Amino acid sequence: MERPLSPDDVLSPRPSAGVMLKRGLRKRCPRCGGNGLYESWFRMRPRCPRCGYKFEREDGFFVGAWFVNFTVTEALVFVLVMVFVFVKNADAEASVIPIAVVGVVLSVVAPVLFYPYSRTIWAAIDLAMTPLELAEIIDAEDSLHAPEATTEPPRPDEPPAAADPAG
Numbered sequence: 089m090e091r092p093l094s095p096d097d098v099l100s101p102r103p104s105a106g107v108m109l110k111r112g113l114r115k116r117c118p119r120c121g122g123n124g125l126y127e128s129w130f131r132m133r134p135r136c137p138r139c140g141y142k143f144e145r146e147d148g149f150f151v152g153a154w155f156v157n158f159t160v161t162e163a164l165v166f167v168l169v170m171v172f173v174f175v176k177n178a179d180a181e182a183s184v185i186p187i188a189v190v191g192v193v194l195s196v197v198a199p200v201l202f203y204p205y206s207r208t209i210w211a212a213i214d215l216a217m218t219p220l221e222l223a224e225i226i227d228a229e230d231s232l233h234a235p236e237a238t239t240e241p242p243r244p245d246e247p248p249a250a251a252d253p254a255g
């Protein structure tokens with residue numbers, strides 16, 4: 089399948105969408121496969137500690153992760169309802185209460201357990217759909233070498249750094 093080249097293809101080989109998704113499913117960085125993306129179950133680092141890839145590429149990025157989580161939970165509840173349909177078909181007297189209890193517990197527990205995976209899966213989907221821009225690749229690389237907490241905003245009185253004397 090043809091796809092347009094991105095700067096990532098030049099600087100480092102870009103993994104296929106399948107590889108990125110597999111990494112996401114294993115709670116790893118979709119870009120490099122690096123581990124340790126979470127400080128705790130609910131606390132994701134802003135960047136991959138191995139390649140510097142910034143997960144939140146734009147505001148509201150993780151709404152997509154919420155959507156992944158929601159879809160998975162709804163799919164599980166759907167399977168449960170189908171199980172109940174089969175049970176009820178085999179035994180018309182079967183009570184709805186046990187399956188309802190399982191459904192409620194599932195709706196609460198599944199999103200919690202799936203939470204970190206939903207984020208890395210969404211990051212993989214996003215990266216597969218939108219390859220990193222050159223500026224993002226440079227930013228990722230820079231973040232690996234810059235000491236933390238020194239991200240000062242650019243000073244307005246300084247001339248633009250990209251000024252070319254020959255131009």
Ligand SMILES: [Zn+2]
Nearest residue numbers: 117120136139
């Ligand atoms: Zn990475």
